[in-house]
Amino acid sequence: MDLVFPHTFVPWFRSVAPHIHAYRGKTFVIGITGELIAAGRLNAFVQDISILHAMGVHLVLVHGFRPQVNEQLLAKGHASVFSHGMRVTDPVALDCAQEAAGQLRFEIEAAFSQGLPNTPMANSTVRVISGNFLTARPVGIVDGVDFMHSGVVRKVDATAIRRAMDIGALVMLSPFGFSPTGEAFNLSMEDVATEVAIALGADKLLFMTEIPGIRESLDDPDSPIDTEIALQDAQRLLASLPRPMQPTDTGFYLQYCVRACRGGVERSHILPFAMDGALLMEVFTHDGIGTMIVDEKLESLREATSDDVGGILKLIEPYEMDGTLVKRSRTEIERDIANYTVIEHDGVIFGCAALYPYPEAKTGEMAAVTVSPQVQGQGDGDKIVKRIEQRARAMGLDSIFVLTTRTMHWFIKRGFVQVNPEWLPEARKRKYNWDRRSQVLVKKLG
Incomplete structure (x- = not known):
């Protein structure tokens, strides 16, 4: 048997x-x-x-x-x-x-x-x-x-x-x-x-x-x-x-x-x-x-809808468990779903990211950047970042930033520059987890 x-x-x-x-x-x-x-x-x-x-x-x-x-x-x-x-x-x-x-x-x-x-x-x-x-x-x-x-x-x-x-x-x-x-x-x-x-x-x-x-x-x-x-x-x-x-x-x-x-x-x-x-x-x-x-x-890069919440949760869960991403509840993702961009193939979500704007500082945070292991290395991450940049420009933002503990080099290769956490907008600085010691990287939008 x-x-x-x-x-x-x-x-x-x-x-x-x-x-x-x-x-x-x-x-x-x-x-x-x-x-x-x-x-x-x-x-x-x-x-x-x-x-x-x-x-x-x-x-x-x-x-x-x-x-x-x-x-x-x-x-x-x-x-x-x-x-x-x-x-x-x-x-x-x-x-x-x-x-x-x-x-x-x-x-x-x-x-x-x-x-x-x-x-x-x-x-x-x-x-x-x-x-x-x-x-x-x-x-x-x-x-x-x-x-x-x-x-x-x-x-x-x-x-x-x-x-x-x-x-x-x-x-x-x-x-x-x-x-x-x-x-x-x-x-x-x-x-x-x-x-x-x-x-x-x-x-x-x-x-x-x-x-x-x-x-x-x-x-x-x-x-x-x-x-x-x-x-x-x-x-x-x-x-x-x-x-x-x-x-x-x-x-x-x-x-x-x-x-x-x-x-x-x-x-x-x-x-x-x-x-x-x-x-x-x-x-x-x-x-x-x-x-x-x-x-x-078949690959579709688009803004997320409420129907995508389950797919996003399934995608990011392994990365939350190993500490790569900060844990987000279903309620939080449902509340912020309009901030998310997803990439899907044949109806299955294989990548996502969210954009949280800080208009007073003319910048925005790109968060929950995730690509499924099944398609890593195929350029989906680059496509998502470009779409987030487009959304940020459409909002009149001058830059986007990310907080990361493990993928700093990936972002540096894509034009991000490391800065001191003190650079963060005041509203985001108040929520910064100093114990986690995330690196802050910024990309200027031309």
């Missing part, structure tokens, strides 16, 4: 809680490649999906079947034909696609029906609903190539999908659509997932893919994964890449992520299915594991 260590498990589980709260009732559209299933990853992936479902996330699952269709065609001695990055679906390929889709739907439903003890599926009840939620139209003839039964999404029945999710079901879609006359069209998983995410106004579109994400340097296969790319940067990157693209190309999934974000989906993700638990790590950790495309940086 595995041992559970409270000193690691409890802090980790608590750190996940804000994400659980944030995602309850949200809608995720998840696209999985047929390669994930062919690689034997389905059961582990379904377990992760069931955890999201148990946490109240509304889920739409779209599966692909490229390798399965290729296998069926090979067994029939029929060649797979691709053009412009799409399959040419002749009548034989259409039959193979229908066979593959039926088999995969059976396998996926069976995986969601398992309930073995001592697994994440124990005591889970995930009802899977699928149906004719998509209307399609033919690709037609492109540059002289007749794509025959290949199609693209024309319309998504978003109302019906929402009704299914509202009763607690997971909606599963195969990459098939039908015309108003009943003709079947073979679609791509990526097109279906993207159009469904846009139609639903999904909070996330996540692709489980053959690639690990977008690397920071496209010329270096060993460079780190770029965990967050702004939409404008993603569009520029996409424009620089050659076409048509194959699924293993950098831009293949990127083009759908860009389309989704432009269509109103807040975040779209490219994740490697080869990494066990990649979906959970992406959703429940700060930096994630793959690449996320966002319409704007």
Whole structure:
């Protein structure tokens, strides 16, 4: 039996809680490649999906079947034909696609029906609903190539999908659509997932893919994964890449992520299915594991509201306990909340500071300057200080000061100069704790 260590498990589980709260009732559209299933990853992936479902996330699952269709065609001695990055679906390929889709739907439903003890599926009840939620139209003839039964999404029945999710079901879609006359069209998983995410106004579109994400340097296969790319940067990157693209190309999934974000989906993700638990790590950790495309940086630097009191208390509590910060009560923070600036990422507060002005001395105290250990070294502290300086200038103050016992050098590097405590404004000097012997550092505002 595995041992559970409270000193690691409890802090980790608590750190996940804000994400659980944030995602309850949200809608995720998840696209999985047929390669994930062919690689034997389905059961582990379904377990992760069931955890999201148990946490109240509304889920739409779209599966692909490229390798399965290729296998069926090979067994029939029929060649797979691709053009412009799409399959040419002749009548034989259409039959193979229908066979593959039926088999995969059976396998996926069976995986969601398992309930073995001592697994994440124990005591889970995930009802899977699928149906004719998509209307399609033919690709037609492109540059002289007749794509025959290949199609693209024309319309998504978003109302019906929402009704299914509202009763607690997971909606599963195969990459098939039908015309108003009943003709079947073979679609791509990526097109279906993207159009469904846009139609639903999904909070996330996540692709489980053959690639690990977008690397920071496209010329270096060993460079780190770029965990967050702004939409404008993603569009520029996409424009620089050659076409048509194959699924293993950098831009293949990127083009759908860009389309989704432009269509109103807040975040779209490219994740490697080869990494066990990649979906959970992406959703429940700060930096994630793959690449996320966002319409704007998720990081938000803003003035605090009363809703932020709990987050600020949680952030500063460890520093109060070790003596870095002076202890502040909830009542005090609630009273002074308008003085606070916070920096948040995906709804979780990772940094804060407060500004207490002394207008008669044309200065202000920057207090409770805190950055979470999870993001230290990423520049959040500098951003908070700059925002406090902006607020001080807007109040007509000539300087700001801080009192610190442990972080003097950090402030000196940012233009603060040490002064004698006698420099403090009279009102602040009366509250100065001479036993604590805090250093006083001042920064002139130009």
